[in-house]
Amino acid sequence: MVAHRARRPRRSWGGWLFAAPAILVYAVFVLRPLALTVQYSFYDWNGIGASTFVGVDNYQRLFTDPELFATIVHALELIIFFSFIPVVLGLFVAAAIRGIATSRLATVARVVLFLPQVIPLVAAGIMWSWLLSSTGLANALLSAVGLDGLTRAWLGDFDTALPAVGVIGAWVLVGLCTLLLLAGMSKIDPALYEAARLDGAGPIREFWSITLPSLRQEIGVCVTVTVIAALASFDIIFVSTQGGPGGSTSVPGLEIYYLAFSEREVGMASALAVALVVLVLVCVLPIQRLTRDGSR
């Protein structure tokens, strides 16, 4: 008994030894840059020359500079497209695919929907900027059905640029959500559906009373991942609009990049980056709490 107890601490130290390389890598490549970013955010620095300590000035500017504040508002608007639409659409598509689960069509649908996931975001952005250009497929289709009045340069119009970028994001993310939700549905006990049907429930009732509550955790994962994608979006926007026209699609990720590399305000860029991390945590932590299973 005594010998057994004496061995326990040693065993746990051995575990630490195995974890050490990972901890080291994590500390050097994640924690250190994080700490440095926080440090830089208190300085006025161009990235090369001497720096000046400015305290919380950079953070103050975040709330007083309308352009910087607008980027955060745009990111929040993108949540509708990157998160809300893919999750809702994913739910219905997954339910539909599940209904035809045995047919070959279901496999085809799954592959088609998941395809955007394996295409690099940059390629998706380029492809969509062709589709949405004034001579692109979107406008050609509108003209073909006699809606010439609606055609426009979707990514170059102040009113439509942000929604157009949002559509690209929704297209990319709907497949991921569908697949995650499908996986979740396959875990639901079929007996539940059988019981519901015996009680006289139709497909809609089944969906609301069985499918949806059982998918709570999967929906939580989908919402978390997509909300982060919306708030931290960079690549789709950089490729399709670069924040234009007139900053109407500018988001924090893009602004951090411009501040650090084109305006050479490393301190300000760091402050915005820190603010973005906080914003992501503020949005995601409540989602985690809400969707956590009660049994946990």
Added chain:
Amino acid sequence: MAHRPIRRPLLATLTLAGLIAAAACSGPGSDAGTADASAGASPVTNATCGTEPVTMKGYFETGFPVPKALTTEFTKQFPNVTWDIREDQFAVITQNAPRVLADDPPDLMRLPQVSELTKDGLLKNLDGYAQGFGWDKWPASQLEQMRVADSGERGDGPLYAMGINFSMTGVFYNKKLAAQIGMTQPPATLAEFDAVLDKAKKAGLVPINQFNGGATGGLAFPLQNLMAAYGDPAKINDWIYQKSGATIDTPANLQAAQHLEKWIKAGYFAPDINSQDYATMMSRFIGGKNLFIFDGDWESGNLDKQMAGNAGFFLMPSATAGGKQAAMSAPLTFGIGSKSKHADCAAFFLNWVATNQQARDIDVKIGGSHPMGPADAFMPDVAKDTVTAATLDAGAKIGQDNGAMDFIANATGAIYAKSWTPQLQKLAAGQQTPKALLESVQKDYESQVKR
């Protein structure tokens, strides 16, 4: 979840340790080595590449074949010199320049706006070479844009970069489409230009196509040309050079911006310019989709190949008949890192580019632009009906009229992406007035120059 009591404090400890470690250091950048900026001020008369094997490190711009063609020819003439060249897009070079020059300085680098790089001592002062090679005896306007005073004002002071040629902008037109609307001669006044635009519009053509999408506000080209048509190009240069008290918000510039707005409202531009990048504009113009583009002579060689005999060029006409003409005209700037290993050889190369007959030939035929160098230096023959010949002639006219201006996008490092581009996109969409546009750009400029 048994690990939770351990994980939280561990994460907290690690984060704290990281923060303490970072906070213990002094402010960032304080240890950045700055080279002696005064080095190279005395004449260097013996700068050569020697006879020993030398590998020159170059950092050039993708899509411009001239510098590479020059280095290839240079190696042919001086076989001991070989080149190790890295290429990137201009935007990438602009963003990388300070770090690359500080950490891994190339011997020869295509440069963005120079004044912000000289502040940190990243570029070699070329005055010594200029005296040694006699660059200071060339027409002064050629080197003016690359001189930066200690105060950060450009146009005067030590030389920090050299051009391998100087390019110039104006209006390219499609000759076949021009003939359709009866334009046989380039317009001689702004009013005539307006009339041609109107005719083109009424004939169902797209009068002007100009890139103005993403982060590339191409309406800055016609705007600056209009500014020069209404006002004095020297005043625009003062603003670009950050001369104290300079402002872009002048009555003449307001007239120019209003004229541009008039063009926009009249529908002279393609309706989707706010979603177009430079490459789209070029492919549409070459494809015969529109009559005019505002662009630079760096496309001359390309247009002579892609639409041989069908591309014409003229300088932006002045507001009054017979008035002086001006154009955005800037050297294709290259600098030598202050910590470069083969600075002498790089300077020797730059001098060779300006004075060697083959090099000047490459400058004109591949680059489409006028070489740097003494006023009486060799000029290669160019076939008369080419657009290259037209741009070279226009360059001579700008020289006579003393009308060369740097580009308003080069005033500060951020003014193009953060001020001109969004403002011009708003103007194109009818969401900004000319007056507010100039005021807004001036406000940004003042806050950027102060830093």
